[in-house]
Amino acid sequence: MSSRLYADPNLDQVREKLRRGERLTFEDGVQMYRTNDIISLGQMALAAKEKVFGKTVYFSNNLYINPTNICDVGCYFCAFARKADAPDAYVLELSEIRDRVKKAVDGYNVREVHIVGGLYEERSFDYYAGIISTIKDVDPSLFV
Numbered sequence: 187m188s189s190r191l192y193a194d195p196n197l198d199q200v201r202e203k204l205r206r207g208e209r210l211t212f213e214d215g216v217q218m219y220r221t222n223d224i225i226s227l228g229q230m231a232l233a234a235k236e237k238v239f240g241k242t243v244y245f246s247n248n249l250y251i252n253p254t255n256i257c258d259v260g261c262y263f264c265a266f267a268r269k270a271d272a273p274d275a276y277v278l279e280l281s282e283i284r285d286r287v288k289k290a291v292d293g294y295n296v297r298e299v300h301i302v303g304g305l306y307e308e309r310s311f312d313y314y315a316g317i318i319s320t321i322k323d324v325d326p327s328l329f330v
Contacts, residue, residue: 193223193225193226194221194222194223194226196217196220196221197217197218197221197223197226197227197230199214199217200214200217200218200230201226201230204230204233204234204237207237246297246298246329247290247294247295247296247297247298248296248297248298248299248300249286249287249290249294249296249298249299249300250299250300250302251278251283251286251287251299251300251301251302251303251317251321252266252278252302252303253277253278253283253301253303253309253313253314253317254275254276254277254278254303254304254306254309255267255268255274255275255276255303255304256268256269256270256272256275256276256277256304256306256308257303257304257305257306258304258305258306258307259304259305266303266304267304268304270306270308277306277309280313280316280317280320283317283320283321284320284323284324287299287320287321287324287325287328288324291324291325291328296328297327297328297329298328298329298330299321299328299329299330301317301318301330318330
């Protein structure tokens, strides 16, 4: 990690720790969070990754399932959530989830399914557990 590549001198200590293979501290993390030098952060991350794993990169075909966009929380930053009475609110049935997962596995060799979406209290715990069971019924080897 050549120091001439880095613009923020506040990252010098972090860079040296990475070069020596030392574990970073919470304070190092705060220093990286506070910097505006995103290029240096990316260069340091790449160098640290390549030191451990070389230039090998792994990819996983995955599918995102949004069982519902209805959310009872209402986080101020979320543009995804809808109230239950919104005209574009939806809840997927387990059969719809099964169809989407099967299509993704058969057509795109998906190996991983991410479940994201709203927190809707009208759906029971059994519904959410059923999502995982439904995915595993399609292909037990899928990562969920």
